[in-house]
Each structure stands twice: as C-alpha cells, then as structure tokens.
Amino acid sequence: MSAPAQTLRSDNRRELILESAAELFVRHGYGGTSMRDIAKATGMLSGSLYYHFASKEALLLSVFEEGVRLLSDAVDHALATSPDDPWERLQAAAQAHLSVLLDGSHFAQVVVRVLPGDAPGAQAELIALRDQYEARFHTVVDALPLTPDTDRSVLRLMLLGAMNHTPVWFQPGRATPAQLARHFIRNLRGTAAP
Amino acid sequence: MSAPAQTLRSDNRRELILESAAELFVRHGYGGTSMRDIAKATGMLSGSLYYHFASKEALLLSVFEEGVRLLSDAVDHALATSPDDPWERLQAAAQAHLSVLLDGSHFAQVVVRVLPGDAPGAQAELIALRDQYEARFHTVVDALPLTPDTDRSVLRLMLLGAMNHTPVWFQPGRATPAQLARHFIRNLRGTAAP
Amino acid sequence: MSAPAQTLRSDNRRELILESAAELFVRHGYGGTSMRDIAKATGMLSGSLYYHFASKEALLLSVFEEGVRLLSDAVDHALATSPDDPWERLQAAAQAHLSVLLDGSHFAQVVVRVLPGDAPGAQAELIALRDQYEARFHTVVDALPLTPDTDRSVLRLMLLGAMNHTPVWFQPGRATPAQLARHFIRNLRGTAAP
Amino acid sequence: MSAPAQTLRSDNRRELILESAAELFVRHGYGGTSMRDIAKATGMLSGSLYYHFASKEALLLSVFEEGVRLLSDAVDHALATSPDDPWERLQAAAQAHLSVLLDGSHFAQVVVRVLPGDAPGAQAELIALRDQYEARFHTVVDALPLTPDTDRSVLRLMLLGAMNHTPVWFQPGRATPAQLARHFIRNLRGTAAP
DNA sequence: AATGAATGAGATTTCATTCAT
DNA sequence: TATGAATGAAATCTCATTCAT
Numbered sequence: 001m002s003a004p005a006q007t008l009r010s011d012n013r014r015e016l017i018l019e020s021a022a023e024l025f026v027r028h029g030y031g032g033t034s035m036r037d038i039a040k041a042t043g044m045l046s047g048s049l050y051y052h053f054a055s056k057e058a059l060l061l062s063v064f065e066e067g068v069r070l071l072s073d074a075v076d077h078a079l080a081t082s083p084d085d086p087w088e089r090l091q092a093a094a095q096a097h098l099s100v101l102l103d104g105s106h107f108a109q110v111v112v113r114v115l116p117g118d119a120p121g122a123q124a125e126l127i128a129l130r131d132q133y134e135a136r137f138h139t140v141v142d143a144l145p146l147t148p149d150t151d152r153s154v155l156r157l158m159l160l161g162a163m164n165h166t167p168v169w170f171q172p173g174r175a176t177p178a179q180l181a182r183h184f185i186r187n188l189r190g191t192a193a194p
Numbered sequence: 195m196s197a198p199a200q201t202l203r204s205d206n207r208r209e210l211i212l213e214s215a216a217e218l219f220v221r222h223g224y225g226g227t228s229m230r231d232i233a234k235a236t237g238m239l240s241g242s243l244y245y246h247f248a249s250k251e252a253l254l255l256s257v258f259e260e261g262v263r264l265l266s267d268a269v270d271h272a273l274a275t276s277p278d279d280p281w282e283r284l285q286a287a288a289q290a291h292l293s294v295l296l297d298g299s300h301f302a303q304v305v306v307r308v309l310p311g312d313a314p315g316a317q318a319e320l321i322a323l324r325d326q327y328e329a330r331f332h333t334v335v336d337a338l339p340l341t342p343d344t345d346r347s348v349l350r351l352m353l354l355g356a357m358n359h360t361p362v363w364f365q366p367g368r369a370t371p372a373q374l375a376r377h378f379i380r381n382l383r384g385t386a387a388p
Numbered sequence: 389m390s391a392p393a394q395t396l397r398s399d400n401r402r403e404l405i406l407e408s409a410a411e412l413f414v415r416h417g418y419g420g421t422s423m424r425d426i427a428k429a430t431g432m433l434s435g436s437l438y439y440h441f442a443s444k445e446a447l448l449l450s451v452f453e454e455g456v457r458l459l460s461d462a463v464d465h466a467l468a469t470s471p472d473d474p475w476e477r478l479q480a481a482a483q484a485h486l487s488v489l490l491d492g493s494h495f496a497q498v499v500v501r502v503l504p505g506d507a508p509g510a511q512a513e514l515i516a517l518r519d520q521y522e523a524r525f526h527t528v529v530d531a532l533p534l535t536p537d538t539d540r541s542v543l544r545l546m547l548l549g550a551m552n553h554t555p556v557w558f559q560p561g562r563a564t565p566a567q568l569a570r571h572f573i574r575n576l577r578g579t580a581a582p
Numbered sequence: 583m584s585a586p587a588q589t590l591r592s593d594n595r596r597e598l599i600l601e602s603a604a605e606l607f608v609r610h611g612y613g614g615t616s617m618r619d620i621a622k623a624t625g626m627l628s629g630s631l632y633y634h635f636a637s638k639e640a641l642l643l644s645v646f647e648e649g650v651r652l653l654s655d656a657v658d659h660a661l662a663t664s665p666d667d668p669w670e671r672l673q674a675a676a677q678a679h680l681s682v683l684l685d686g687s688h689f690a691q692v693v694v695r696v697l698p699g700d701a702p703g704a705q706a707e708l709i710a711l712r713d714q715y716e717a718r719f720h721t722v723v724d725a726l727p728l729t730p731d732t733d734r735s736v737l738r739l740m741l742l743g744a745m746n747h748t749p750v751w752f753q754p755g756r757a758t759p760a761q762l763a764r765h766f767i768r769n770l771r772g773t774a775a776p
Numbered sequence: 777a778a779t780g781a782a783t784g785a786g787a788t789t790t791c792a793t794t795c796a797t
Numbered sequence: 798t799a800t801g802a803a804t805g806a807a808a809t810c811t812c813a814t815t816c817a818t
Contacts, residue, residue, distance in 0.1 A: 013777080029312040031225020035813060047815075048778045056813065113309075115362070118223040154369075154377045161359025162352040168309070169351055183348045187382055207802080229788060242803050244789065401781080417700040419613020422808060436782050438810065503695075503750070506611045542757075542765045549747025550740040556697070557739055571736045575770055595798080617792060629794075630799045638792065 014052050017042050022063045022106035026167075030060060030118040057122045060114065064122075067107035068129045074100045075136050086143045087185060090159075093140050095181035097163055102170050102177045112164035134160065159184065208246050211236050216257045216300035220361075224254060224312040251316045254308065258316075261301035262323045268294045269330050280337045281379060284353075287334050289375035291357055296364050296371045306358035328354065353378065402440050405430050410451045410494035414555075418448060418506040445510045448502065452510075455495035456517045462488045463524050474531045475573060478547075481528050483569035485551055490558050490565045500552035522548065547572065596634050599624050604645045604688035608749075612642060612700040639704045642696065649689035650711045656682045657718050668725045669767060672741075675722050677763035679745055684752050684759045694746035716742065741766065 020041035024033040035056055039046040053059040078096035082089050100108045111133070116126040141156040162184060175183075214235035218227040229250055233240040247253040272290035276283050294302045305327070310320040335350040356378055369377075408429035412421040423444055427434040441447040466484035470477050488496045499521070504514040529544040550572055563571075602623035606615040617638055621628040635641040660678035664671050682690045693715070698708040723738040744766060757765075 027311050028314070029223055029225050029309065031223050031227075032312050032314075033225075034811075036811085044777095045779055046813080047780075050814070051777055115223065115307075117221050118226050120222070120226075150381070151369075151377055154374065155381055157359065157363055158356040158378060158381060161357070161362075162355040165351065165355025165358060168355075175345075175348075180348065183345055184352060187344070187349055187352060228786080230786080239804060240788080241790075241805070245802060250788070415699055416702070417611055417613050417697065419611050419615075420700050420702075421613075423810085424808075433783060434808095435784070435786095435810075435812090439781060442810095444809070501697075503611065505609050506614050508610070508614075538769070539757075539765055542762065543769055545747065545751055546744040546766060546769060549745070549750075550743040553739065553743025553746060556743075563733075563736075568736065571733055572740060575732070575737055575740060616790075618790085627800055628792080629801075632793070633798060 017044075017049060017052055017059070018063055018066060019106065021059055022067070022110050025060065025063060026106045026109045026113050030114045057119050060110075060119055061122050061125055063107060063110050064114070064126055064129055067105070067109070067111035068133045070100050070105055071097060071108050071111065072133050072136070075133075079136070079140070086140070086145060087189065090140050090144065091181055091185040093136060094159065094163060094184055095178050098166060098177035098181050101163070101167060102172075102180075109167050112167065155188065159188065211238075211243060211246055211253070212257055212260060213300065215253055216261070216304050219254065219257060220300045220303045220307050224308045251313050254304075254313055255316050255319055257301060257304050258308070258320055258323055261299070261303070261305035262327045264294050264299055265291060265302050265305065266327050266330070269327075273330070273334070280334070280339060281383065284334050284338065285375055285379040287331065288353065288357060288378055289372050292360060292371035292375050295357070295361060296366075296374075303361050306361065349382065353382065405432075405437060405440055405447070406451055406454060407494065409447050410455070410498050413448065413451060414494045414497045414501050418502045445507050448498075448507055449510050449513055451495060451498050452502070452514055452517055455493070455497070455499035456521045458488050458493055459485060459496050459499065460521050460524070463521075467524070467528070474528070474533060475577065478528050478532065479569055479573040481525060482547065482551060482572055483566050486554060486565035486569050489551070489555060490560075490568075497555050500555065543576065547576065599626075599631060599634055599641070600645055600648060601688065603641055604649070604692050607642065607645060608688045608691045608695050612696045639701050642692075642701055643704050643707055645689060645692050646696070646708055646711055649687070649691070649693035650715045652682050652687055653679060653690050653693065654715050654718070657715075661718070661722070668722070668727060669771065672722050672726065673763055673767040675719060676741065676745060676766055677760050680748060680759035680763050683745070683749060684754075684762075691749050694749065737770065741770065 017038065021033070021038045024037055024041060027033075028037075035049055036046045038059070039049055042049075049059070053062065074096040075093050078092040079089060082092035101112065111130065114126070116123040116130070119126065137156050137160060141152050141159075144152070144155075146152065146155070166180065170180075211232065215227070215232045218231055218235060221227075222231075229243055230240045232253075233243055236243075243253070247256065268290040269287050272286040273283060276286035295306065305324065308320075310317040310324070313320065331350050331354060335346050335353075338346070338349075340346065340349070360374065364374075405426065409421070409426045412425055412429060415421075416425075423437055424434045426447070427437055430437075437447070441450065462484040463481050466480040467477060470480035489500065499518065502514070504511040504518070507514065525544050525548060529540050529547075532540070532543075534540065534543070554568065558568075599620065603615070603620045606619055606623060609615075610619075617631055618628045620641070621631055624631075631641070635644065656678040657675050660674040661671060664674040683694065693712065696708070698705040698712070701708065719738050719742060723734050723741075726734070726737075728734065728737070748762065752762075
C-alpha cells in the first residue's frame with residue numbers, strides 16, 4: 001500500500017519537473033533555460049533534478065518524447081475513428097495535431113519549438129522522434145486525390161509548417177483548433193473565388 | 195585612396211562578425227551560441243567583438259535588422275515590379291521571401307529561427323521588426339478575391355508559417371524557391387482533383 | 389549532534405568569506421579587490437562565492453552591515469553602562485568606536501574606508517547604514533554643555549573624522565584605543581596651555 | 583607664434599584629462615574609475631590618453647602631484663604671510679588646507695580620498711608625496727604652546743583627520759572653509775563651557 | 777528523495793594597453 | 798595628437814554537474 005503511494009509521489013515529482021521544463025523550453029528556448037530556472041519553477045534545488053534526470057539533454061529528451069507521445073496518440077486515435085474520405089482524414093489528423101498543440105500542452109509545443117540543432121548531443125534522437133511522428137502525415141497526404149502536378153511533399157510540409165507556426169500567433173478566444181484545422185484544409189483545397 | 199580602404203576594412207570586420215553570428219544563430223540557436231563561438235568563427239578574440247557590438251543582444255539585433263532589411267527590400271522590389279493580379283502579387287511576394295530565405299542568407303533565416311522570447315532583453319525590438327516586415331503580407335492578402343467565408347488572417351499566417359518552415363527541410367537541388375512559391379500559391383488556390 | 393556541526397561548518401564558510409573580503413577591502417579598497425582575490429584568500433574557487441553571496445556588491449553590503457553591527461553594539465553597550473556626565477559619555481562612545489576600529493576588526497574598518505560612491509549599486513544602502521550608526525554621536529554631542537558659539541555639528545564631524553582617520557596611522561604598540569579616546573576628548577575640551 | 587599655441591593646446595588637453603580623472607577618482611575611487619570613463623569625460627577615446635600618460639597609475643600620480651602642489655602652495659603662502667602666534671599660524675594653515683580642499687578642486691580631494699593601497703604600483707610615491715606635504719603640519723604643531731601631557735602627534739593627526747573628512751559632508755552654502763578652520767582650531771583650544 | 781555546498785569550466789563583459797595610421 | 802581597431806588578460810557571474818549527507 002505504501003509502495004504505490006511512494007511511486008505516485010515520485011511520479012508526481014517527475015511530472016512536475018517535466019512540466020516546468022517544457023514550459024520554460026517553450027518560453028525561452030532550450031539554450032535560454034537553465035537547470036536552475038527549472039529547479040526554481042519546481043520548488044526544488046538544482047542539484048535535486050539530477051536524481052530524476054541524468055542531464056539537461058536527458059530532460060529535454062524526456063520532454064520531447066512526452067510531446068511526441070501526446071501528438072502521436074491524438075493523431076492515431078483521430079485516424080482510427082475517422083471515415084474513409086482522404087481529405088476528411090487529413091483534416092482529422094490536423095485537428096488532432098492542433099488540438100494538442102494549442103490546448104496549452106507545453107510538451108507538444110516543445111516538439112515544434114526546439115530544433116535538434118539546439119542540443120547537439122541529442123540531435124539524432126530528436127530528429128528520429130520528430131520523423132517518426134511526422135510519418136503519419138506522409139501516409140495521409142499520400143492518400144489524397146491530387147492533380148498530377150501537385151507535389152505531395154510540398155503539400156505535406158506546407159501543412160506542417162503552417163500548423164507548427166500556430167503557437168506563435170494563436171489566441172484562445174478567437175478560433176478553436178478544430179476550426180483552424182478546417183480552415184487550413186479548406187484553404188489547401190482551394191480558396192479562390194470563382 | 196587610403197580612406198576608402200580603411201572604411202572598407204572596418205566595414206568588412208563588422209560584416210564578418212554579423213555573418214558568422216548569423217550562421218551560428220541559425221545552426222545552434224541564440225542561446226546555443228556563445229560570443230566565443232562567434233569570435234572563433236571570425237578569427238578574433240571574444241573581447242574584440244565588443245568594440246563593434248555592445249552586447250550579445252545588440253549583435254543579435256543587428257543581425258535581425260539586416261535580415262529584415264534583406265527580406266523587406268526583396269519583397270518591396272517584387273511588389274513594385276509585379277503586375278496587378280492579386281494572386282500573382284502574392285506569389286511574387288512569396289517568391290521574394292523564399293528566395294532570400296533559401297539562397298543561403300543566414301540573416302533572413304535568423305529572422306524566422308530566433309524567437310523574441312529567446313532574448314528577453316531584445317524581445318520588444320525583435321517583435322517590432324518582425325511585425326513591421328510582415329505587414330506587407332497583410333496588405334497583399336487583403337487584396338485577394340476570396341470566398342466570403344475565408345479567414346484572411348488564417349490564410350496569411352498559414353502561408354507565413356509554411357514559408358518560414360522551409361529552412362528546416364529545404365534541399366537546394368530539388369526545387370527552386372520560385373518553384374516552391376508557385377507550389378505554395380497554387381495549393382492555396384486549390385489542389386483538389388476535380 | 390551532527391546538525392549543529394553542519395550549521396557551524398556552513399556558518400564558518402560564510403564567516404570566512406566575509407572576513408577575507410573585509411580584510412582585502414580594507415587593504416586595497418573595494419574596486420581594487422577582485423572576487424578572485426577573495427576566493428583565493430578563502431581557499432575556494434571564485435564561482436563558489438556566489439553560492440553564499442549573490443554579487444560582489446551584496447558581499448560588500450554584508451561586510452558593511454557586520455561592521456556597523458559591531459560598532460553599534462560596542463557604542464550602545466558603552467553608553468548603557470556609562471555615567472551621566474556628558475563628556476564622559478562622549479569619551480565612552482569614542483573609546484568604544486576606536487576599540488572596535490583598531491583592534492583588528494576589518495569589518496569596522498570597511499565602514500570607514502569604503503565610501504558609498506565606490507559601489508554605485510549599493511550606494512543608498514551604504515549611506516543609510518552609516519547614518520543609522522552615526523546617529524548615536526548626534527545624540528551624545530547634543531547633550532554636551534558647550535559655549536553658545538560652538539557648532540555642535542562641526543564638533544561631531546570633527547571627532548568622527550579624527551577617529552575614522554586613525555586606521556591610517558595607528559600603530560598597536562604606541563597607545564591604546566582607550567588612551568587615544570581620552571586624548572581626543574581632552575583635546576576637544578581644551579589643550580592650550582594657560 | 584604657432585609653437586606656443588600648440589603647447590598651450592597640448593597643455594589644455596593634458597589639463598583636461600587631469601581634471602576629468604581627478605573628478606572621477608574622487609567620485610568613484612581609483613579602482614572604480616576606468617580609463618574609458620576618463621576618456622569619455624574628456625571627449626577622447628581611451629587609447630588617446632596614452633599619448634599623454636604612460637599608464638593609469640602614472641595618471642593618478644600626476645593628479646596626486648597636482649593636488650599636493652596646490653595644497654603645499656596654499657599652506658606655504660599662508661604661513662609665509664601669517665603672524666607669529668603659533669595658534670594663529672595653525673589656523674592659517676588649516677584654513678589654507680580647507681580652502682583648497684573644499685573650493686571644488688578635485689585634485690586636492692584625490693590626495694585625501696585615494697589611499698596608497700588602492701594603487702599598489704604607485705604606493706611608495708603616493709606615501710612620499712603625502713608625507714612631504716603633511717610635514718608642514720608637523721612643524722606648525724610642534725610650535726604650539728601645549729600642556730606637557732598633550733601628545734602633539736595625536737593633536738596633529740586629529741586635525742588632519744578632521745580636515746580630510748570634510749569633503750564627505752561639506753556643503754558649500756552653510757559655512758566657509760575659513761569659518762570651519764576657525765571652528766576646528768577653537769575646538770582644539772577648548773570648547774567646554776566653564 | 778532531496779539538499780547544501782561546492783566545483784570547474786565557461787559565459788558575457790570590461791579593462792588597461794598597444795599600435796598602425 | 799589622436800583615432801580606430803584590436804588584444805589578451807582578467808573581471809564578474811552563470812552553468813551543468815557532483816556528492817556527501
């Protein structure tokens with residue numbers, strides 16, 4: 001009975017550090033955030049972080065993994081429950097992506113804010129994680145019925161770029177992530193007045 | 195005869211520092227780049243940088259300003275020499291933006307890579323510079339003939355996000371900035387197969 | 389048993405830094421003393437000082453406070469146990485002041501050696517501390533029976549100036565602080581041969 | 583015709599540097615003043631100072647010498663034109679000392695503000711200059727008719743300490759240096775109400 | 777699990793100084 | 798005479814990290 005309680009408490013601690021780190025990485029970037037900043041935000045001393053994470057890069061990696069996990073789970077679930085229409089599937093994926101990204105989850109924002117080059121020691125892992133997640137959009141875009149002269153890669157990267165830019169300008173009151181996703185997809189399907 | 199040489203030499207020094215700094219800021223981020231790194235890349239000692247720039251933030255600001263200047267000049271020129279068709283004007287602006295961004299100019303890439311939050315002391319100035327540049331796209335997008343239910347802000351931010359994401363994945367051999375711009379605009383006008 | 393030892397050790401460390409700093413500030417002035425000098429004198433590395441004091445100015449302030457505390461306590465105690473005669477009370481205060489200043493306490497000497505203008509960032513606090521201490525002499529001098537044409541402020545400042553100058557020339561073997569105090573007061577009461 | 587003009591101009595430059603340096607040494611101490619500060623106050627670049635002075639310590643020494651010269655000349659002149667009464671001679675010397683010190687001459691204030699320990703490399707010269715000046719007070723105090731139990735050294739150092747402390751608290755409007763000198767001497771001759 | 781204390785390297789910045797021009 | 802540019806050392810301070818407790 002006491003063991004699970006302990007585990008829970010320890011998990012809470014770890015969670016708390018991860019959350020504080022994620023928030024600070026988003027706000028000031030990886031290089032602009034110090035272990036002391038993270039410790040202070042957590043109410044600990046900086047040495048104490050090292051009981052939970054071996055290094056700053058390991059901490060970043062954990063944050064990044066959690067962000068990728070949240071995004072992946074959301075998109076996977078959206079695709080699993082979405083109908084067959086290719087454009088609707090893309091919109092479902094976009095909506096899932098934006099929902100996680102804009103609902104205040106700092107984890108997901110770290111994934112699109114911190115570039116692998118920011119942490120040379122973790123570069124390879126960060127790239128692998130990001131690619132592994134983005135593969136989903138590869139699949140979905142490939143299924144779209146497009147005119148032959150449309151470059152599917154450009155379309156995919158365009159959508160990803162547009163979506164990953166949203167944390168910079170998004171304001172909660174104005175539009176929901178779902179509405180944004182609809183806008184994005186509709187724009188991609190054609191916005192010109194006839 | 196000697197005066198211009200002197201001026202040139204001094205300008206070269208400053209220019210050289212700016213270029214090295216820009217490149218490193220792009221590669222490792224602002225916080226991931228040290229003044230020593232910049233000095234080493236320039237072949238100077240780190241103290242010598244301070245003859246030319248008062249602080250690391252002042253150096254970033256100069257780099258940023260140069261980037262904004264390059265982008266602004268290119269877009270302004272493109273718009274000044276472009277025909278009246280609104281979509282063609284947007285494409286001209288996008289092409290100018292992407293050309294500067296992807297032709298190897300690290301200055302412009304700093305503008306889209308370094309976020310104001312990375313340098314708290316320069317935050318306000320960075321935001322002002324960015325906004326002042328992006329105003330151009332406001333104007334051009336406002337002139338587009340769009341279906342009434344299209345949110346022009348979303349369309350503008352979508353395009354900017356897509357374009358500013360390109361340095362992450364662009365590979366020189368595959369497509370030119372001009373081709374990319376055309377793709378982007380075409381996609382925004384409608385890519386769905388009939 | 390181990391807790392007090394720990395506390396003691398930590399206090400000792402802080403105390404040691406304060407003492408080394410005080411000695412160096414007295415010998416070479418505030419601006420002539422570097423944190424490295426202080427660290428070396430303490431047997432630490434210069435970075436370690438910052439665990440105990442946030443900045444060089446904060447360290448100076450702590451040294452200054454300790455000096456003011458020592459002086460204040462001594463003078464307060466002297467006045468509390470001195471008789472009612474105003475001149476004897478002034479002499480008691482002067483003796484207390486000189487005793488602390490000349491018994492080798494570097495803390496007190498910092499108070500009279502380092503001028504507020506030496507550390508612009510701490511100027512206001514230094515002035516406040518000094519004034520708060522010197523107020524005691526205001527009170528005691530005000531109680532003296534003086535001829536009406538005597539300017540009490542001048543008398544007070546004369547005595548303070550004379551006393552605070554002593555660390556420059558005092559030599560331990562020649563006269564005791566108590567003797568000096570007696571000389572000072574007697575001189576102020578009249579030294580002219582009849 | 584042009585040579586003297588040049589000389590004059592050069593002398594002015596030198597004078598200007600000396601004055602700026604003196605003022606800054608008084609305000610922020612020797613260690614708290616940088617060559618750049620002095621250059622800026624003079625309207626030159628820091629490298630240019632080295633045409634006039636070989637080093638920061640040489641500059642301090644020149645300032646100090648000028649201060650000692652001003653004080654010495656004033657006191658010597660006062661003694662040369664003063665009557666024979668020993669106390670009046672002391673008062674004349676004190677008045678000369680205070681007049682120079684408080685009339686806004688930063689040179690003289692440097693002499694009493696900068697301690698030899700502040701500039702280890704110039705220590706010996708600074709001490710020699712100071713001692714050479716203060717010898718005058720030795721002579722004058724020795725001539726005083728004093729009760730046998732009065733320690734002449736203490737009296738002399740008391741007066742010097744009191745006088746050299748005045749720049750810290752003196753306010754131009756309230757009393758003239760001459761009045762202060764009279765107060766000081768009268769206090770030393772006896773202030774106690776009968 | 778966490779802390780207090782320290783480390784040592786390295787960050788940004790400042791300094792006195794030099795020197796070609 | 799003075800400047801612009803640079804130097805190299807040293808200044809203050811911060812950092813990620815370690816470790817005994």
